[in-house]
Amino acid sequence: MSDDLTSKSFFHLHLVSDSTGETLNAVAKAAVAQFEMVHPIEHIYALVRGPRQLDRVLRQIEASPGIVMFTMVSDKLRRELETRCRELQVPCIAVLDPVMQVLGAYLGTERTEKPGSQHTLDAEYFARIDALNYTIAHDDGQNLDNLEEADIVLVGVSRTSKTPTCMYLAHRGVKAANYPLVPEIPVPHQIEQLSSPLVVGLIASPERLLQIRKQRLLSLKEDAETNYVDLDQIRAEVTAARRLYARHGWPIIDVSRRSIEETAASILNLYTESKAPAV
Template identity: 65%
Template sequence: MSSKRVFHLHLVSDATGETLNMVARAACAQYEDARPIEHVYALVRGPKQLERVLGEIENAPGLVMFTMVNEELRARLEKRCAELQTPCISVLDPAMKALGQYLGKESSHKPGLQHIMDAEYFDRIAALNYTMSHDDGQSAGDLNEADIVLLGVSRTSKTPTCIYLANRGIKAANIPIVPGAALPPDLETAERPLIVGLTTSPDRLVQIRKNRLLSLHENTDTDYVAPDVVAEEITFARRLFAKNGWPVIDVTRRSIEETAAAVLNLYNERQRERMS
């Protein structure tokens, strides 16, 4: 088996670097035989900061990816990288160019605009507060305030999916499905939220639960990870979802991001139907 090719990846941003990190990691994920050593430089907004970054690039040459709106700093970065014969890529250029051509105007050239504390920002904070206080069946008396309610047996990624959705401004509650335990009464009367069931394969769930118990140094000789009991839990949940007509998403082979995207697709489709 051949070892992975290791290379230096310099990520330079005049904002938080969140956008750049996501783009870089999405791209690198397509090259399984390569492993980047990431050098992340956020909030690079002045000449002195940039010179320090250039020094790091010179000491560890590699691919440079950046998001930077200041033309002087950008020109300095590109010029020095050219001198070092180091590839230098502005990851937002294609999107910005297409938008500018379509809208017939130039961008504002202000860094970090997606992170300003506007109404949308405070909506995300409110969504996160709601989601954290409605995790795992807590505060189930006001579920009608939720945008989305996720249901599923233990360890079907309900909590992380809800947190991801909250960061998108979605108020998301989650409720565990336990055979023999009643669901919150408010769930039956809630008309506002989209209710979605999460399921997975029994084998995968047993593996996840065992890993969880091992990480907590707890005994794995329990019904919680018994294959027949786990299969019964999943069957019970599936029947419950079908009985109530709730859409179901299988998370067996999905990342948290992919599960959240599938939930958002259902939510957006429902919103369009309500508006039509």
């Protein structure tokens, strides 16, 4: 075991949800990330909507005591979970309660006991599915002839996270396509003449791209020296990309030290601004 792992403090973290658990998992990860040198051993329980399922959860908590975080709307199940956690002397946190209380007080209405209501099969849900289908069909320069239907088109050299960023955007209901810039291959007119979608140019530092590309080749068990991992060639690619973006006035995002989520958030901000009415 590495020194990094042995120096970390491990603890059990029980995540209990009556829905898919996505919201709870995201909150837990965001919170734990603020504490260095700790590592949670996660126990994830989704779709806990009845006594039998909760009994299984409680047995696991008793066997591996630790922090309990939950999102459940059933008052009966909540009370049973909180009561048992007090008996076991483990912390039990209802992560959405403060938000729900403020919303209820402000709106002057009571919440409904409806698990997973954010996953209702409504128009927004089907819009996300439509966006995902579009994004998959327009990944890596495919189907250029109907790119005007996209909301956002990402352009960038190899390994600037175009595909995962597009998939993240699609999960937010955004039709996102991407086109890879390849040395000595002209950018097609379908890209250069786009008028409806927001086109965003992605770049990264040559040194960062070199590191990522080398890791990519290693994962493919390729060890031949090529221009793909030549630093001077990569610098030339980045310079050419910057010139292309400047010529068209496309906004640029440097992804060198950004996560996919941070890149997507910046792109969505640009998209919102591009759709705002001129003052």
